[in-house]
Amino acid sequence: MSAINNVWIGHDAAIMPGVRIGAGAIVAAASVVARDVPPSAVVGGNPAAVVRMRYSVEVINELLDIAWRDWSIEKIEANLASVNNGDLAALKIA
Known part of the structure; x- marks a missing residue:
């Protein structure tokens, strides 16, 4: 944290x-x-x-590992659909 x-x-x-x-x-x-x-x-x-x-321990750990909030604005915009849909598999790949 x-x-x-x-x-x-x-x-x-x-x-x-x-x-x-x-x-x-x-x-x-x-x-x-x-x-x-x-x-x-x-x-x-x-x-x-x-x-x-808010989420299970597994999902929390995945979100912390992905750390999408630390991405550049360009990367977030390029992956906005996955962020909005909570598509963890797609966010891991990004």
């Missing part, structure tokens, strides 16, 4: 200093995040806790 990518943070959420938020995570509004958030987790509450995961 080196950078915050594709993260949604709800209104009035508080992220404590030093906390790391994994790629694809969702932080519910008015949550207080005092611990690291794993990739693709949905967290909420005070203190924030994992409510659920």
Whole structure:
């Protein structure tokens, strides 16, 4: 979890200093995040806790390996249909 990518943070959420938020995570509004958030987790509450995961562990690992968010804009545009459709097989090849 080196950078915050594709993260949604709800209104009035508080992220404590030093906390790391994994790629694809969702932080519910008015949550207080005092611990690291794993990739693709949905967290909420005070203190924030994992409510659920957005995808299976296998899909999360594939998305992290593909790291399409780090691609150039040209590469994303060339593979936009696969990104929009969640076609992991095509994204792996790209």
